[in-house]
Amino acid sequence: MAAGTSIGTTPGGSTSPETPPEHGLTGTVISVDAMGGDTGPAAVVGGLAIAAEKNPDIAFLLHGDATELTALVAKRRALDGRVAIRGTSDVVTMHDKPSQVMRGGKDTSMWSAIDAVRNGEATVCVSCGNTGALMALSMVRLRKVPGINRPAIACLWPSRAKSGFNVMLDVGADIKADAQDLLQYALMGASYARNGLGNPTPRIGLLNVGTEEHKGRAELKAAHDLIAQAAPDNDFEFVGFVEGGDIPSDKVDVIVTDGFTGNVALKTAEGTAALIRDFLTQAFEKTPWSKIAAMLAYTSLRRLSKRIDPRRVNGGVFLGLNGTVVKSHGSADATGVAAAIKLAFILAQSGFTERLAARVASAGRARESGAATPEEEAVSGSANG
Amino acid sequence: MAAGTSIGTTPGGSTSPETPPEHGLTGTVISVDAMGGDTGPAAVVGGLAIAAEKNPDIAFLLHGDATELTALVAKRRALDGRVAIRGTSDVVTMHDKPSQVMRGGKDTSMWSAIDAVRNGEATVCVSCGNTGALMALSMVRLRKVPGINRPAIACLWPSRAKSGFNVMLDVGADIKADAQDLLQYALMGASYARNGLGNPTPRIGLLNVGTEEHKGRAELKAAHDLIAQAAPDNDFEFVGFVEGGDIPSDKVDVIVTDGFTGNVALKTAEGTAALIRDFLTQAFEKTPWSKIAAMLAYTSLRRLSKRIDPRRVNGGVFLGLNGTVVKSHGSADATGVAAAIKLAFILAQSGFTERLAARVASAGRARESGAATPEEEAVSGSANG
Numbered sequence: 001m002a003a004g005t006s007i008g009t010t011p012g013g014s015t016s017p018e019t020p021p022e023h024g025l026t027g028t029v030i031s032v033d034a035m036g037g038d039t040g041p042a043a044v045v046g047g048l049a050i051a052a053e054k055n056p057d058i059a060f061l062l063h064g065d066a067t068e069l070t071a072l073v074a075k076r077r078a079l080d081g082r083v084a085i086r087g088t089s090d091v092v093t094m095h096d097k098p099s100q101v102m103r104g105g106k107d108t109s110m111w112s113a114i115d116a117v118r119n120g121e122a123t124v125c126v127s128c129g130n131t132g133a134l135m136a137l138s139m140v141r142l143r144k145v146p147g148i149n150r151p152a153i154a155c156l157w158p159s160r161a162k163s164g165f166n167v168m169l170d171v172g173a174d175i176k177a178d179a180q181d182l183l184q185y186a187l188m189g190a191s192y193a194r195n196g197l198g199n200p201t202p203r204i205g206l207l208n209v210g211t212e213e214h215k216g217r218a219e220l221k222a223a224h225d226l227i228a229q230a231a232p233d234n235d236f237e238f239v240g241f242v243e244g245g246d247i248p249s250d251k252v253d254v255i256v257t258d259g260f261t262g263n264v265a266l267k268t269a270e271g272t273a274a275l276i277r278d279f280l281t282q283a284f285e286k287t288p289w290s291k292i293a294a295m296l297a298y299t300s301l302r303r304l305s306k307r308i309d310p311r312r313v314n315g316g317v318f319l320g321l322n323g324t325v326v327k328s329h330g331s332a333d334a335t336g337v338a339a340a341i342k343l344a345f346i347l348a349q350s351g352f353t354e355r356l357a358a359r360v361a362s363a364g365r366a367r368e369s370g371a372a373t374p375e376e377e378a379v380s381g382s383a384n385g
Numbered sequence: 386m387a388a389g390t391s392i393g394t395t396p397g398g399s400t401s402p403e404t405p406p407e408h409g410l411t412g413t414v415i416s417v418d419a420m421g422g423d424t425g426p427a428a429v430v431g432g433l434a435i436a437a438e439k440n441p442d443i444a445f446l447l448h449g450d451a452t453e454l455t456a457l458v459a460k461r462r463a464l465d466g467r468v469a470i471r472g473t474s475d476v477v478t479m480h481d482k483p484s485q486v487m488r489g490g491k492d493t494s495m496w497s498a499i500d501a502v503r504n505g506e507a508t509v510c511v512s513c514g515n516t517g518a519l520m521a522l523s524m525v526r527l528r529k530v531p532g533i534n535r536p537a538i539a540c541l542w543p544s545r546a547k548s549g550f551n552v553m554l555d556v557g558a559d560i561k562a563d564a565q566d567l568l569q570y571a572l573m574g575a576s577y578a579r580n581g582l583g584n585p586t587p588r589i590g591l592l593n594v595g596t597e598e599h600k601g602r603a604e605l606k607a608a609h610d611l612i613a614q615a616a617p618d619n620d621f622e623f624v625g626f627v628e629g630g631d632i633p634s635d636k637v638d639v640i641v642t643d644g645f646t647g648n649v650a651l652k653t654a655e656g657t658a659a660l661i662r663d664f665l666t667q668a669f670e671k672t673p674w675s676k677i678a679a680m681l682a683y684t685s686l687r688r689l690s691k692r693i694d695p696r697r698v699n700g701g702v703f704l705g706l707n708g709t710v711v712k713s714h715g716s717a718d719a720t721g722v723a724a725a726i727k728l729a730f731i732l733a734q735s736g737f738t739e740r741l742a743a744r745v746a747s748a749g750r751a752r753e754s755g756a757a758t759p760e761e762e763a764v765s766g767s768a769n770g
Contacts, residue, residue: 160660172594175602209557209648217560217645244652248660257649260602263594264646265653267629272657275545275633280665 023084025059029122030344033113034064035091037128038331041065042072044128047337048083049076051345054338058345061116063088063109088112092129094330098136110134114141117323123353124344126315128328128337135173135318135327142321145353147360150174150181151320152259153327154192155266156343159248167193167202168247170259171266171316177258179222182206184360186227188319189254190236191359195350196317196343199253201235205242207257207265215241227256234363315340317347324353408469410444414507415729418498419449420476422513423716426450427457429513432722433468434461436730439723443730446501448473448494473497477514479715483521495519499526502708508738509729511700513713513722520558520703527706530738532745535559535566536705537644538712539577540651541728544633552578552587553632555644556651556701562643564607567591569745571612573704574639575621576744580735581702581728584638586620590627592642592650600626612641619748700725702732705745709738 023029032048034041041064048060059082062069066087073079090107105111110129117125118141127134135153144151152170159166169189170177177185186204193202206224208216213224224240231238242252244265257265284291318325324347328340408414417433419426426449433445444467447454451472458468475492490496495514502510503526512519520536529536537555544551554574555562562570571589578587591609593601598609609626616623627637629650642650669676703710709732713725 158660160663175594207649209560209645244649244654245656245659247653248656260594261646261649264592264629264642265649268632268650268653269629269657271630271633272654273661274630275543276658276661278545 023061023121025061025082025084027057027059027082028345028348029059029061030341030348031061031113031116031122031125032063032341033110033125033127033129034062034069035088035109036093036130036330037328038094039128039333041068043333044337045069045072045076045079046334047332047341049078050334050338051341052076052078052082055342055345058341059083061086061113061122063112063116064091065109086112086116092133094130096130096133098130098132101130101133102136102140105133105137111137111141114138114323114325117325118142122348124324124326124348126326126328126337126340126344128330128332128340130330131172131316131327134325138318138321138323138325142323142325145320145322145357145360147364148184148188148320150177150184151318152185152188153316154189154319155316156197157247157255157266157269160250161253162250163197163199165197166247166249166253166255167197168255168257168262168266169319170257170262172259172263173318175258175260177219179219179226182219182223182256182258183226183230184320185256186230186236186238186254187234187360187363188356189256190234191352191356192317192319193254194235195352195355196347197253201237202253203237203239203251204231204254204256205239205246205252207247207255207261208241208243211241211243213241223256230363234359315343317343319356322353322357324348408446408506410446410467410469412442412444412467413730413733414444414446415726415733416446416498416501416507416510417448417726418495418510418512418514419447419454420473420494421478421515421715422713423479424513424718426453428718429722430454430457430461430464431719432717432726434463435719435723436726437461437463437467440727440730443726444468446471446498446507448497448501449476450494471497471501477518479515481515481518483515483517486515486518487521487525490518490522495522496526499523499708499710502710503527507733508736509709509711509733511711511713511722511725511729513715513717513725515715516557516701516712519710519712523703523706523708523710527708527710530705530707530742530745532748533569533573533705535562535569536703537570537573538701539574539704540701541582542632542640542651542654545635546638547635548582548584550582551632551634551638551640552582553640553642553647553651554704555642555647557644557648558703560643560645562604564604564611567604567608567641567643568611568615569705570641571615571621571623571639572619572745572748573741574641575619576737576741577702577704578639579620580737580740581732582638586622587638588622588624588636589616589639589641590624590631590637592632592640592646593626593628596626596628598626608641615748619744700728702728704741707738707742709733 034044061084063086066085069085073083088109092101092108092110110127113125114137116122151173153173154167154169155171156165157168167189169185190202193199208220228238239252247255316327326340326344329336419429446469448471451470454470458464473494477486477493477495495512498510499522501507536558538558539552539554540556541550542553552574554570575587578584593605613623624637632640701712711725711729714721
């Protein structure tokens with residue numbers, strides 16, 4: 001954390017998070033950490049303004065440097081009467097280790113933003129800050145949904161689907177996942193696709209190096225069987241193993257994998273898209289003819305650019321916690337922040353957190369009534385706790 | 386394997402692989418499995434013709450159905466006097482399990498093509514067939530280079546590098562790799578970059594979910610230290626951890642990872658490129674203006690298409706065996722096969738196999754002379770065997 005400059009006693013400072021003042025906002029309130037992104041609070045406030053203009057039912061509880069935020073918000077007419085500011089004196093930087101933030105981060109905007117969800121003032125929190133710290137703080141302050149062993153980060157992946165997106169998880173909450181974790185990811189991913197994307201019966205695939213059932217690591221074969229068994233009672237279809245090339249396909253809606261593989265795949269796809277974008281730009285700058293072509297194709301190329309723009313799908317969602325946290329890219333600009341806010345709004349309106357918790361508890365009970373292994377007992381036991 | 390139709394006694398049939406007849410070819414001989422790809426032997430022979438036209442120093446030892454191949458080769462003037470055919474009666478299909486092929490595959494074109502390298506008639510073998518079977522047969526017939534625990538498949542990855550490519554390994558020979566295996570991949574990848582791409586001091590990166598040294602799985606932290614230690618004596622630079630987004634970057638030349646992660650990353654990148662290509666085509670078909678633009682930009686778009694065309698970089702290379710095997714895509718057309726042949730030729734000319742074996746043996750001795758762990762002893766011991 002940076003050596004924060006104290007900003008005086010602003011209403012609702014982080015001193016008494018258990019009894020927050022009334023924020024006086026109406027509509028669906030999103031809790032937003034305004035600090036800690038690479039682009040600074042101006043980009044965040046810019047994003048809120050875009051979202052507020054498009055959506056009259058949204059309001060924001062904004063956490064960060066009160067003086068700076070008050071000035072930024074005052075400049076945006078769209079935010080008139082739709083923002084309450086919670087002044088905080090400290091910021092989580094990209095270099096802070098999660099353990100440091102968990103010990104000494106009480107005065108940070110990130111902590112305050114998460115605690116607004118914990119306190120019930122908002123159901124969804126959005127932050128552009130340090131992913132590791134955000135995950136660690138979210139785990140500690142919101143706690144895992146009973147029955148969930150490892151929370152996961154789900155992302156939206158540009159695809160050939162009608163909606164334009166598939167869901168993939170875990171893309172980096174944890175570097176490992178056993179068969180039970182992968183089953184829980186399948187349940188969480190299905191719930192996200194239902195509530196976040198309006199897909200009543202999502203098709204789930206398990207990422208592997210081949211689609212044959214004998215291929216891959218032992219935990220994947222075990223997870224294959226567990227997920228197949230869970231499908232009929234949990235309103236999803238299991239399409240079995242899928243490969244890297246299937247992630248953007250229209251034969252699957254939700255791709256389940258461990259956080260190491262998912263993170264590498266996500267960054268590889270982003271890197272590939274960026275490479276092709278650069279090559280395309282170079283191709284159009286090559287000759288006078290191609291420059292004219294680029295002008296003629298301007299709108300078509302903009303449409304393409306929008307379709308593969310990572311800012312449009314900005315927002316990894318932390319699943320498996322008592323409350324939803326949307327992680328926006330650290331380098332997100334106003335457009336990117338607005339995309340994350342839109343996603344947060346949809347999830348807040350759907351009552352996603354409660355539905356997911358109910359689903360996991362029910363899956364836990366179903367397992368318990370069958371011939372449960374000791375591992376399954378432990379999971380379903382806590383699901384009923 | 387398909388129930389092969391016997392094709393009579395053609396010269397050099399697979400009955401006596403230890404005493405092959407003189408093939409009478411001059412130049413650098415590449416051993417080619419003509420069967421087993423998805424596109425059939427016509428595409429393979431077409432690829433040989435393209436390669437032969439461009440390169441007067443190349444000749445082919447071609448394995449497969451003698452009647453069919455003789456007819457196909459006769460149609461190509463470029464192949465006049467530059468092909469010797471080894472008739473075989475059986476084919477490895479894409480559905481055959483590696484274990485089946487190892488037991489009963491003696492009469493297949495794949496076995497015969499690999500054995501030509503084993504017998505010293507060629508130094509490099511090319512096949513479009515079943516990857517698992519090709520790897521298994523290559524392991525059994527060519528055997529591992531002394532000192533290598535797990536062979537790896539390396540691929541060329543389109544990148545921002547001046548050469549246009551980075552190297553990545555393992556992309557699927559084995560689903561796991563421990564720290565010692567990852568060190569060997571680094572040595573093999575460096576050797577490949579030197580001999581296959583003419584890069585005297587390649588920069589090696591280890592794929593992880595973050596670039597900080599404390600991140601990632603335990604075996605990655607151990608591999609990080611082993612590779613860093615090996616760099617000064619082995620003519621490569623170690624740039625430390627890299628992320629998925631760095632794979633096509635110009636900050637690294639060779640990316641080292643386990644075969645599970647590498648395979649997912651490779652297929653994810655291919656899927657992403659295919660998705661963008663389709664979106665681009667759709668964008669240009671949208672309006673009359675954009676159709677005119679597409680015509681004007683035709684050459685520029687073709688240039689782009691060529692830069693990201695997977696056929697141009699066709700050819701995974703099996704590293705760590707006594708002989709080099711180039712795996713071409715199963716669906717490769719003539720252009721793709723020609724690309725794989727070109728790569729095979731460069732590697733054959735460089736004396737790559739011998740250089741790699743010498744390098745691994747030398748690294749083994751270097752470890753032995755230091756304070757070796759028991760594991761290292763075992764590896765370096767066999768390196769001197």
